[in-house]
Amino acid sequence: MDLKTVKSQAKEQLKGYCRVCPVCDGRACSGEVPGMGGIGTGASFRNNLTALASYSLNMRTLHGAKAPSTETELFGIKLSSPIQAAPMTGTPYNMGGAISERDFIGMIVSGSKQAGTIGWTGDGADPTMYDSGIEAIIAEGGHGIPIIKPREQDAIIERIRRAEAAGAKAVGMDIDGAGLVTMALKGQPVGPKTVEELKELVKATKLPFILKGIMTVDEAEMAVEAGVSAIVVSNHGGRILDYTPGAAEVLPAIAAAVKGKVTIFADGGVRTGVDVLKLLALGADGVLVGRPLVVGAFGGGAEGVKLVLDKMNDELKQAMILTGCQSIKDINSRVIYKS
Template identity: 65%
Template sequence: MNWQEVKKIAKERLKPYCRVCPVCNGVVCSGEVPGMGGVGTGSSFRSNIEALNKYKLNLSAIHDVKQPDTSIEIFKQPLSLPVMAAPVTGSTYNMGGAVTEEIYAQEVIAGSLMAGTVGWTGDGADPLMYGSGIEAIKMNNGKGIPIIKPRAQDEIIKRIRQAEDAGAVAVGIDIDGAGLITMALKGQPVSPKSPKEIEEVVKSTKLPFILKGIMTVKEAEIAYNLGISAIVVSNHGGRVLDHTPGVADVLPEITEKLKGKITIIADGGVRSGADVLKLLALGADCVLIGRPVIIAVFGGGREALKLYFETIKNDLKQAMLLTGVGSVKNVSKDILRV
């Protein structure tokens, strides 16, 4: 199995929802929600790619780095690379259904573990979506992270209890899911949350709590003050609000204020190990990858996902070697040029 074969199979299985373009940049699929594109004009999806592409890497080969270290620890979990699989649901109405919700969740969790990292699972209009993720996490000794939509408080807490029962590594809310078209179409009530409401759900569990969908310094500071364990700087893949900036545009402002105080994860437009290194240089502790993970799973299941993560890891090592970065735990912004 190689990555080109995986992409070829995925292209057939994802028709017509995803074309598996040579470069996954949101151009061809603009406005296709449900589907794989960005909402409206698709500019928010494209902004993630464009924001990363603005940064260049300073080539450096006169240094002592021989064996770059890509390992980190997140939520007391050792990871072989600073990359995890983003939470994704909606196989039927976003991806065509060639892979079911249950199988998708199982392959993401198992494939991530095979690669030495952790998969995240999502929530959606059909109860099967969150439940599939919980079951997949249970099947793998709790080695997964379920993310819940910003539902009514009692509904969130009910799902937190399921995460606890599954022995999950952590749990969280994708707060930006308040604007998801697909949830609205299915009659599922989701909404923004007040600081008081967030504090209530954080205090309802002893699990590390994640708030995904942070795009401003102000909300990052609110999250920190509410006792959040980790934030994910993310515009939801450009799928909830048109005309947002890219993640790499806002990440430096957030990390300047909160680096070292709270775990900061970045999610948006990562397509290579070099992209991973750029986000680490901008202050992220770890990154999430979404759409390419979907392609891997649809194209070859857990084995293809393991292959994909290994490819990203090798690409990251090469980028580190040629920028003089010895460890992903300490990446200087000096390796970047705008």
């Protein structure tokens, strides 16, 4: 199997929902939510890509970084790569339903594990979304991280207990889902959380607690105050609020404020290993990938997911060689060109 075949098969499987464009920049699918696009004008989706593209790299070739290592550690788990699968759900109305929710997330979690990294799972208005993720994590011996929507406190804690029972490596909440109208329409209200409510959730489990959807310095500092183990700098793939900046645009300031106090992940617009390098250089400890892995799953199952992750990791290694980075810890702001 090769990527050309995967993309060709995915284009057929995703027909009417994702065009599998040569450049996945959100232009063709603007406003297609449900679907694979960005909300409204699609500006937030595109801003993720333009923010990444705005950074140039310092090429360095006089050094000894000839065979760089992408190995890293997350909550005590050794991984071969800092690139991880973002939580994604909604195969029937976002991706066309050619693959069931359970099969899709199983491909994501299994393919990620085969690539030496870890897959995150999601939550949604249909109970099968969270259920499927938990089942996939159990099937892989607990090798996965479930993320829960910002529901009422008791509903979140109940899902945390299920994550614990599944042997999950961590658990979290995507606070950027606070405005999801579809959840309310299905009788499952979501909304913002106070710092006190967040503290209650953090204290409700011994698992590392991740807060996904941080886009400002003040909320990053509030997350640290609440005791979370990690944050994800993310605008929910541009699918929640129109005209937000790209994740790479706000990441440096957030990292300057909380780096070392909390693990920092970033996602949004990641298409290559070079994009991964940029986010790591801007302050992330790990990077989440979404849409490219949808193509991998629909076009090649777990093997397709692994293929996409392996390709990105190979690109990351090549970029590390050409920027003088022997390990993930060597990737820092000196990689970024400043005029």
